[in-house]
Amino acid sequence: MQSQDVAQRHARTSARADGAAVDVERAEAALVEHYPRLVRLAYLVLPPGLGRGRRVLTAHALVQRALPRGRKQRSAIPAQAGGPSARSDARAGEGRDGDPGYAFVRLRVVRAALEASRPRKGLPKRSQLPPLLPQVWGLRLFPRSGGADELALDQRLSALSGPARAAYVLRGLERLPDTDVRRILKSAGVTRAEPVLAEANGVPEQYTLLASPEFDACTLQARPTELVRRRQHVKAALAAAAALAVCGALVAMPGGGWGPDGAAAPAYAENPAAEAALDPGRLTRVAPALWKTSARTDFSVWPARGPLTGDRTLLRRALAVWARPGAAVRVSATPGTQTGGPAGPPQLLYAGDVDTARVVILYDGLRITRYAEPVDGTQGAALDFARVDGASGAEASALVLGRSDGNVRYLTAPWVRGAAERDLTKPDAEPAALALTDGVTASLASPALRPGGCDSWNVLQLTDATGTRLATDLGELVPARLTAGRPGSAGEASGADGLRAWAPFACSLAAERSAGVRSVNAWAYARQPLPDGSGAGTWVCTRGETWRGDGTAALAQFRTPGGPVGAVVAKGADVPACGPRDPHVLAGVLWKSGAGNWYLLAAGDPDTASVRATGGVTGGVTASGTGPVLTAPAAQGAQADLTGTLTDGRRINGLR
16 A cells, blocks of 8 residues: 555544533632632621621632532533523623622622521531631731721622622622622522512622721731730640540550551551451361362452462561551552451452562452562562452453553452453464463563553463453553453453554553453454545444443544554443443544645444534535445535434434
């Protein structure tokens, strides 16, 4: 094939910014920019009966808590909040009213201030409690004093209800008309706005006074608290701390304890159930031949292996650190895996020296726990957790014993007869045999430890009485199983077809590192003739399933004829596409021919009856074709919405 300039870009569904949703970053920017005004607003709405000092701190706390939790969250602005989707009043306020982030934060501040103003019924709400932050010790802070007019206005506002104060302040400080004030009050929880507005009408319209320093909770004066009472409180606190330290020392004193626990933290209490779970003499040890007669093929039938399974001192340290990891212990866990101690005596799978570490591997029915300490006796230890509930057969065939110098060493299941190392990018190359010693493999290169670049991807090949399968190290305790074929009926990737399907896309496994991945499947779902007649491109969907259920990732990849590797052109997170529950998939890419012409290439799985593209197509706004593939002229940088119709009439959307 002659050299071509092939450029591939995502053909993703164009997303129009919704005026009714605001990113947290946008709301944070609005809060920071208008912080003094928002604090003034909260200060004016809060009841004056709180006292000027607490009122100042509460106003700051309400504004600082106005952001929703989670950096990736998008927060909806109701139509009543006065956001741009509900109105178009870009009037005074230096652009604040045109900013949906400011409208969102303002609504949350008003709602919190009204909650703080309501009488307590039952348990207080968070806004009715003294603020945890900000805190000021040894000083009293309050705004600068205004004149007689400001004092009179403050007294009139104190006689109003909380919603009426909010209505007056929104009218005067925010310069909002009554229609917008009604919307904001309704969104803040006020059921009847008309009586509230009528009550606010009872205060003269002295709106210019609201900008006075009397109500500026950001420009403050400071005075000391009562010094004599403060000294008495400090003395009482010191006495209480001394008594608490004595009591803690008495409680923590050992009473016939276990002896040295290595890097474990001090014991909390001598609980009989906890002691039984952490007694090395009560560890579960499976008979070496149990797996031959058991109907189960999971970790529960693995025997205890390794030269140090009788080292009670080592096992005691491992159990103690599991229950109480100290400051010198590095703890890691796959996503969705708990790191607490075992509920009962765990099962011992391995104890022995692995390279430069002394390793103990335990299993509690849900998790694999790996304890490692330096062989040379230096301080520190590592504790790794991996979730393995439901693992059976191929998924319970190997565990990572240790990694060092870019290599990995595995402990294999007792039913494994042979192990080999295979380069997944070279489907025709023969695998290199690995020595097995009491179930422990010789070391092999780990792709999980490679810092960058990808010219090979070494995987573990295991053979037992049922066949041969592949697994790959993704930086966790349990290697991920590799399969190939249509989701729901996929087979092992060790066959010739599976190896050819994986070879161009092996390096895409780097995207699955440290994500708690259980298995990854590759499915070559379509072949598409290129419009310049240079051959046919291959569409492959790879999907990683996780132990926890969520966090799945589906990648649509495209490879041109003769290309060494495929390229990711679309992806979906936590979507059913390309999975066992919904094996259907549709994706597209912009492709540049050797003559410099741009085309939109799209392909669905074999059950796709037709494909339709909207936008970004040369000569019209739509393009459609019969069958699972679509080819249409396009402009460089174009974006299109892809939809497909299945043979049963259902509609699917393209991955983005």
